[in-house]
Amino acid sequence: MKITVNKLQKLTKVCPVAQNTTRNWGASEPLAGRISQRQGSRSSETGQYPARVTLSAEAATDPNSKTVMLAGRGASTGRGTSTAPFMPGASTGFGAGLGLVSGLVSLPFHHESRPITVFLTWSGSSHFQSLYCRVLCRNFLLTAMNEDQRSLFLSSSSHFPPPQGVKLSYGTSGFRADASILQSTVYRVGILAALRALKTQSVIGLMITASHNKVSDNGVKVADPSGGMLSQDWEPFADTLANAHDPQHLVELIAEFVQNENITLDGTKPVEILLARDTRPSGEFLLEAAKQGIGSIIGAVALDMGILTTPQLHWMVRARNGGVKASETDYFKQLSSSFRCLVDLSPSGTYANNVDDKLVVDGANGVGGEKLEILKTMLNGLAIEVRNSGKEGGVLNEGVGADYVQKEKVVPFSFGSQDVGIRCSSLDGDADRLVYFIVPSTSSNKIELVDGDKILSLFAIFITEQLSILNKEIDVKAKNDYQCQLGIVQTAYANGASTDYLKQLGLEVTFTPTGVKYLHEKAAEYDIGIYFEANGHGTILFSEQFLCWLKARTTELSDVAKGSEQHKAALRLLAVSELINQAVGDALSGVLLVEAILKHMGWSIERWNEIYEDLPSRQLKVKVVDRSAVVTANAETVAVTPPGIQEAINSETAKHPRGRCFIRPSGTEDVIRVYAEASSQDAADNLAQSVAKLVDQFLGFGSS
């Protein structure tokens, strides 16, 4: 915000040449270097809080004849004012005799918590007709940050020094790194979550997990009031906070942010932050850091929900903000009862005749396996065996879990020939990804992967079928007056065969960049939006408007056509909206929906897998000097920089029938990812290899 000084009466009065004088409040970069480390407090004139003041004066006329004075003075409270005039030219080496006069000026603010008026006076006005003088107030504290709050920040943050020489960034799914360097980051994300709760006046979630990463890593991410990922607008602030080098700097950043976002830190409107962690041993001490961060914001209350899957926490945040009961028991009850409802609505005959009750689930030695052990006791008609539940002593994500199975396409630990003919599935470390697989009847450890694209397709088939039943003209009074917009959202990693298949079903398919925050946002534009990443993270979103209509329609049908196919279709869609976790991709709710749909269709996993045949594909990663050198467009399918690389990729791709290839910088690892698809596995492998070489030539260590 820029305020011209002549609007400030006092300043105009003491400054006869103030016409050209402007005063910038809250600009983020200093005009003339840094000055006082001291903090000011609220100006009685503007209601703002000057903390540091940088004065920069440019005199276009004879600069020798002037004196610039800057004074701070206690004002309206009348308590212990500080008015000592200050002669910058003398005491701080404020330059004179130059065309440009600028200097660093320390204001004598001794009474930091009291209101102070800052104003400029200067003499030699006849020479200063064109004086251009700016006072830049940086880090002016804090519309509502009182001294107690400030001291609390300073003292608590001094216990969490940031790691040296590491720059962290809030990536595709929060901060992730080796757990040993994350304490300070988690503490700061605690602050961020508390500020987010104050800003939105809603319940916010903070999850400590590194998902499918190795057990020595950990991470932290924030769940917004909707249960979705932290708003992208706040990610730059998360980065800035995480990388603030000392407590003073941290406090200044918070002060500035709080000011800009109009967040009140007076504790008058308390807010809650739900905390959870996965089973990683480092989770416990990191949780303490998060509590300290939250505790350093007056009015923010941390509620430790214990060990949860990531989607459970997101579900709870969403439910609480929707005024719904949100304990873990409520979560299990909702999932199991909506599953039962769907199974009960299966067309008679299919379930009993064709689909085996048995499902074996690889729990990745993580929290998902542990929770599934509880959930399975609440289910009828499904016999789940959990392996790698973490109790058998296996290591989290090591040779197990959805990421391993999807990337390596081999059986996870403890699976093998005994599982031929059985439906198998795999969760990742925090149970937000799900893939299925078939163990073929050969001696090799290779599997047939049924990935996120196939799960998406199964969901799409089922939803489309229910919508078309619902839309049939029926001989009842109930009128169908709603055109439901169904949309499918994928990323460039979706197998081309899946996209072709979905389009053949007549569905609208759109693409976003990688990362569920993008997919989720896009899917939310539809009445029913189904999104999945090939790696098994995805869900179904229902718009409020559609659900409202669907509920009314169900009631109407139960009056006029109870038990009809239309009535059942409406009930099924309602049950899906209850079963699926609409906050975020959830392997537990996903597995129940897959199972219910397979029963409904009377399909074995083999039948499901046959809906289309994946095009052979290969993913590679290449270490480069600077991955940010690759900038992409068109949902990451075209590399805009470095110049020339896309043309080179195109000419490699053209050599292979059904070839498709793209590169992008990873958001979670320091690599460039290469994805290639072609009509044969050899061709896909060759294409990926040749493009990886190109990446290395353009950007690798040999290129610099």
Ligand SMILES: CC(=O)N[C@H]1[C@@H](OP(=O)(O)O)O[C@H](CO)[C@@H](O)[C@@H]1O
């Ligand atoms: C090819 C791939 O699987 N990329 C994953 C991976 O992101 P990268 O930005 O590719 O590192 O981790 C993300 C977070 O889990 C997930 O959303 C994404 O799909």
